[in-house]
Amino acid sequence: MIDFVRRHTLASGFIAFVLLIAIFSSVSVVPETRQGIVTSFGKPVRIVNRFKQGEQIGQTGAGLAFRIPFVERIDWIDKRVRDIDMERQQVLSTDQLRLEVDAFARYRIVDPLRMYIAARGREENVETALRPILGSQLRNELGKRPFASLLSPEREGVMENIRIGLNRAARQYGAEIIDVRIKKADLPSGTPLESAYERMRSARTQEARSIRAEGSKRAQIIRAEADALAAQTYAAAFGKDPEFYDFYRAMQSYQTTFLGDGKNQPANTNIVMSPDNSYLKEFSGR
Amino acid sequence: MTIYSWAGRVRGLFADNKGPWGTPPSGGGGDTPPGNEPQSPWGQPAKPRPTGGRSSVSSLDDFLKKSRGRLGGGGGSGRGFGGMGGRPDRSLFVWGAIGLAALWFLFTTMHVIAPEERGVVTRFGRYSHTLGPGVGLTLPSPIDRVQKVNVEEIREIALGSAAEETLMLTGDQNIIDIAYQVRWNIRDPEQFLYELAAPEDTIRQVAESAMRQVVAQFSLNDAIGNQRGQIESRVQEEMQQTLDSYDSGVVIQGVAVRQADPPAAVNEAFKDVTAAQQDAQREVNGSNAYALQLRQIAQGEATAFDKVYEQYRLAPEVTRRRMYYETMERVLRGVDKTIVETPGVTPYLPLPQMGRPAPAAPAAPAQPQGAGR
Numbered sequence: 001m002i003d004f005v006r007r008h009t010l011a012s013g014f015i016a017f018v019l020l021i022a023i024f025s026s027v028s029v030v031p032e033t034r035q036g037i038v039t040s041f042g043k044p045v046r047i048v049n050r051f052k053q054g055e056q057i058g059q060t061g062a063g064l065a066f067r068i069p070f071v072e073r074i075d076w077i078d079k080r081v082r083d084i085d086m087e088r089q090q091v092l093s094t095d096q097l098r099l100e101v102d103a104f105a106r107y108r109i110v111d112p113l114r115m116y117i118a119a120r121g122r123e124e125n126v127e128t129a130l131r132p133i134l135g136s137q138l139r140n141e142l143g144k145r146p147f148a149s150l151l152s153p154e155r156e157g158v159m160e161n162i163r164i165g166l167n168r169a170a171r172q173y174g175a176e177i178i179d180v181r182i183k184k185a186d187l188p189s190g191t192p193l194e195s196a197y198e199r200m201r202s203a204r205t206q207e208a209r210s211i212r213a214e215g216s217k218r219a220q221i222i223r224a225e226a227d228a229l230a231a232q233t234y235a236a237a238f239g240k241d242p243e244f245y246d247f248y249r250a251m252q253s254y255q256t257t258f259l260g261d262g263k264n265q266p267a268n269t270n271i272v273m274s275p276d277n278s279y280l281k282e283f284s285g286r
Numbered sequence: 287m288t289i290y291s292w293a294g295r296v297r298g299l300f301a302d303n304k305g306p307w308g309t310p311p312s313g314g315g316g317d318t319p320p321g322n323e324p325q326s327p328w329g330q331p332a333k334p335r336p337t338g339g340r341s342s343v344s345s346l347d348d349f350l351k352k353s354r355g356r357l358g359g360g361g362g363s364g365r366g367f368g369g370m371g372g373r374p375d376r377s378l379f380v381w382g383a384i385g386l387a388a389l390w391f392l393f394t395t396m397h398v399i400a401p402e403e404r405g406v407v408t409r410f411g412r413y414s415h416t417l418g419p420g421v422g423l424t425l426p427s428p429i430d431r432v433q434k435v436n437v438e439e440i441r442e443i444a445l446g447s448a449a450e451e452t453l454m455l456t457g458d459q460n461i462i463d464i465a466y467q468v469r470w471n472i473r474d475p476e477q478f479l480y481e482l483a484a485p486e487d488t489i490r491q492v493a494e495s496a497m498r499q500v501v502a503q504f505s506l507n508d509a510i511g512n513q514r515g516q517i518e519s520r521v522q523e524e525m526q527q528t529l530d531s532y533d534s535g536v537v538i539q540g541v542a543v544r545q546a547d548p549p550a551a552v553n554e555a556f557k558d559v560t561a562a563q564q565d566a567q568r569e570v571n572g573s574n575a576y577a578l579q580l581r582q583i584a585q586g587e588a589t590a591f592d593k594v595y596e597q598y599r600l601a602p603e604v605t606r607r608r609m610y611y612e613t614m615e616r617v618l619r620g621v622d623k624t625i626v627e628t629p630g631v632t633p634y635l636p637l638p639q640m641g642r643p644a645p646a647a648p649a650a651p652a653q654p655q656g657a658g659r
Contacts (some may be wrong), residue, residue, distance in 0.1 A: 018602060030410075030412070031411040032412065032480040057480055060412070062412035067615075079480075080481055083483070083487065084485040085491075100580040103339060104491050115391040151380075151459070151502035152457075154499050178531070179528065183494045183495050186453055200506075200552045201552050205555060205558065207562070208558045208561070215566020218569075219572060221575035226573075226577030226580045227408060229577075229584070230580045230581060230584035231584075233581075233588045234587065237589075237591050238593055243597060244598055247610075248591060251609055251613040254614075254617050255617060259620050270621065271621050272623075273624050274627075275627070
């Protein structure tokens, strides 16, 4: 062989070159993220690195794949979880309230061949096809419910119903819907939003009023309790000798009345007394 | 290719040892043969059999010819490198090629992984293993490829902003304006690379969905008020669960609600509630102050009375008279007095014009309690 090479350098070089091309074109590197459909003159013959449920990374069909050069070709399809982002939908609940819903679905191509045939091998086509179906599924399923339960439909299994419904359609494209979720659920702008705001406002006004009333009530009770307690204190002390209290209090009262409270301006008082007054009884000099 | 090059090398080694072999056989690539003979007809028109059995044909020559053929150069004409000058320094060229190969080898087999990184190695596309921090060795480039993934870095996604309202419906069908932030990092670099087509978008969408779902289970007051922490942890939980179901390889480190307010359109009404709370509190405080004062006064007066009464009980009549006189003294000392003898009107003291108040001397502070002592 070596002799042959030495004698026919050009020819052997050419052969080597062709061989190389053949080797290179017969081997493909299959990444973890893609699955490939091998077609022989357009006829699908096999699938490399097809998605299998529960397979471990590193033990998939990724790696080198062989094909017959110039005869077979490989088309690649994404193996990862992709998403379908739905455009906004208006949903009318059973109690005639409107809600604008924004949802997304996550899917994965599990049957590349079917997808290859049904969507001409392009993930975008799958998404375009499924998007309106997701929208109508969502409208139908959510439209059967009162508004209040639209707010967290995940809790009631509604989204699971939608997922199952959408999955049925997705199967035709070789896709599997993993999850459907509502991303946003808003009141439509305009009247519904305004009336919601109005409701919130009136609720706040009501709350504010009741808080103020409650405050007055508490204040009044506190004052009354204090009055009662004071009365009790006085009664307990003065009740010991009502007759002396009368005298004691009279003395205080005179002082306050005639002299003022001793802090401010004293009361201006003129007193005209008769010597018969008991205070002046000693005046007569018995 | 490799076979040819090795064949050439073997021949060179054994059959043609007069060539100045300056190159130890490099394990680099098959494309870089060590053949290095000055007598070789470089740069000269090459015949199909240029060596004539005398010197070996290096595989490089072979390759060059092939290249020329492929590029559509003149058939069999080996003048290919004429462009580089009449007689390029052959050994320099070969050394250069070897150097390049060595560099390429070095760069594609040795991978420095930073402490916060992991290197995900794929062999012909298939996941092989993950390199930890430090220097990792792999097979050279077309075989093994390394993708470095930063697993320690906490990434942030901000949802909702202060400038724009992000409205959500709460469980009591109110509307809340919420802005929050999700912090995440990568737990499983392999999953992160291979499972999701658009990981960041996915996390964002899942965050929006989880937040809406959780907020819908809280009332507006709770969401605005003290339940934020609970909302945060619930969202985090919800997100983690969802992302795990996608095998995303992502850990949600935390969710932080930066802002949870009523929408601007109804803010006035909410402020009024706050004002009402203040008003109510103010009123209650006023009452409390009054109550406290009243109680103190009552206690003071009662105690004062008790003290006096104690003394009074010891000597009732005397105390009574004494108190009477002391009080009268204090009262009468400070006021204008007129004593009128009835029926003969003989004032003992000058009667000032009645009704016109005379400047009164400031009365001494009169403490009734003092009267008892």
